[in-house]
Amino acid sequence: MDLFEETNDWETKLTPILKKYKGRKHPLEYQNLYQLMIMVVLSAQDSDANINSISPALFETFPNMKSLASSSVENLIPHISKVRNFGTKANWLIEIAQTIQENKNIPLTMETLTALKGIGRKSANVIMREAGVPPEGIIADLHVIRVAPRIGLITESKDGNKVEKQLMQILPKTIWDEIGMAFSFLGREICRPKPKCEECPINSICNYYRINR
Structure with a gap:
């Protein structure tokens, strides 16, 4: 059965990257x-x-x-x-x-x-x-657009707003503030266009890894 079809707790599944990237500042080097x-x-x-x-x-x-x-x-x-x-x-x-x-x-x-x-x-x-204000959505940059479908969370789309909408329907609001940037950092560092799957902290729940290893 595809992960996309499962009803398991995504917050628990994604805990490794939520912990790994929690609170990390955005790569833009701003001061205020x-x-x-x-x-x-x-x-x-x-x-x-x-x-x-x-x-x-x-x-x-x-x-x-x-x-x-x-x-x-x-x-x-x-x-x-x-x-x-x-x-x-x-x-x-x-x-x-x-x-x-x-x-x-x-x-x-x-x-x-x-x-x-x-x-x-x-x-x-x-x-x-x-x-640090309460989230009203989930960051869906080009890295998230690549990573989320690979994992099996959502169907593939190049449209960031569609990706965000799918993620908001699946993921609990309690993790909206961090999960977008967690996916983004994962995409920048590990789940790149040519992914380093063996290094990925969530490869055990990833569709792409299951199919391609």
Whole structure:
């Protein structure tokens, strides 16, 4: 019988990765909530490493939401020109800053975050997780999209929102805050496109490992 069809306790099955990655900070090297929000928007379709490399100079020029709000797209672009889709993202960031105005006004609910330009459910889930507020969803980045179907949790999909919806239907809310990043870290380190299955702490419950070992 496929794991997907089982009704066993997924929270127990996934405990090894929940313990391994619990509380680990997101790979974006942010110092505060303002920096995190800006970096999350910039990281869409780009690598965390690239965003980390351009961020120190960016935040030296724009240290807070207020300084960004009083600037312009033209002034911002030179600082993010190495980022994919920098023109569109510059427009998004200036609009976000002018909407929020100050760091203290940064919203922390799914509804208020996704109302901002350039912030979808995945980005909102990351921001909320890092801020330590109660989860309203599960992070479904490209690593989660690869890992969750391999395990046998969900059916395969390239659509992050569909993956998130499936996971929310299967996994208890008690682990929503950590399981997305746990899958993401597992995907970055072990369950890569060419996976290192022998090193995986949950290979005993994994469909992919059962079929391919």
